Amino acid sequence: MVFSRVQSKKDRIEGIIDVGLIVISHFENPANDFTLEFLKDVLLWKKKCLIPVTTFLGAYHILTKYLGVEKVSAYEALKKTLNTKSPAFYTDISIEMVVNSLTNAMGYRIESWDGYIITIAKMFSAPIIYTTDGQLEKKVKDLHVLNPIPEKIFRQYNDWLKEHWFKKK
Numbered sequence: 164m165v166f167s168r169v170q171s172k173k174d175r176i177e178g179i180i181d182v183g184l185i186v187i188s189h190f191e192n193p194a195n196d197f198t199l200e201f202l203k204d205v206l207l208w209k210k211k212c213l214i215p216v217t218t219f220l221g222a223y224h225i226l227t228k229y230l231g232v233e234k235v236s237a238y239e240a241l242k243k244t245l246n247t248k249s250p251a252f253y254t255d256i257s258i259e260m261v262v263n264s265l266t267n268a269m270g271y272r273i274e275s276w277d278g279y280i281i282t283i284a285k286m287f288s289a290p291i292i293y294t295t296d297g298q299l300e301k302k303v304k305d306l307h308v309l310n311p312i313p314e315k316i317f318r319q320y321n322d323w324l325k326e327h328w329f330k331k332k
Contacts, residue, residue: 176287178212179280180205180251182221183295184311185214187320189222189240190232194312194320201293201311206249212293213253215283219245221276230328253283260286271302281306 180202188198204210219241226232226241245252260282268278277299280292284306291307292299295317300308310317 174208174211174250176211176213176289178210178289178291178293178309179253179284179287180212180214180218181280181292181294181296181299182218182225182276184293185218185222185241185244186225186230187295187312189237189244190226190230192320193323194316197312197316202244205251206244206247208250212251212291213283213287213289214249214251215253215256215279216245217256217279273299273302277303 184198184202187194188202201210205212205214223237223241226237227234256279260279263282263285264275264279266278267273267281268275271278271281273281277296280294281303283289284292289306291309292303293309293311295310295312296308297310312320
């Protein structure tokens with residue numbers, strides 16, 4: 164599925180997608196089916212959310228370094244998604260955005276990456292950040308921070324991670 168259409172100013176952006184959902188949707192795990200469906204709706208622009216393309220850099224790092232996914236497999240899976248050229252992909256980052264991201268990181272006492280996600284959300288008046296980061300919800304009160312994965316499935320995913328991945332370390 165390749166898209167010729169790009170985001171237009173008239174599209175009301177519902178939310179911003181964080182790296183965790185990109186990670187979970189790109190390797191076999193108990194939450195993979197759910198996140199793939201969620202991501203499919205975003206990529207098809209049925210759910211008007213932006214995915215910063217930089218999340219794919221973070222996803223590759225997490226998949227290969229922390230989850231032990233084979234590098235070629237991670238590369239191929241992420242590249243396949245990027246090749247859709249979805250209108251959901253957000254590709255711009257300016258010096259001003261980086262400064263705003265650092266300001267958000269300092270002000271909310273969060274990681275600079277999360278400051279960047281907040282900067283994009285505020286820039287597009289997007290009320291929701293979709294993330295698996297439970298700590299972010301506790302720190303950011305002026306935006307809705309939601310994990311779109313149902314609680315039962317997310318718990319199964321975390322149990323599975325403990326069993327299959329973190330046991331190896």
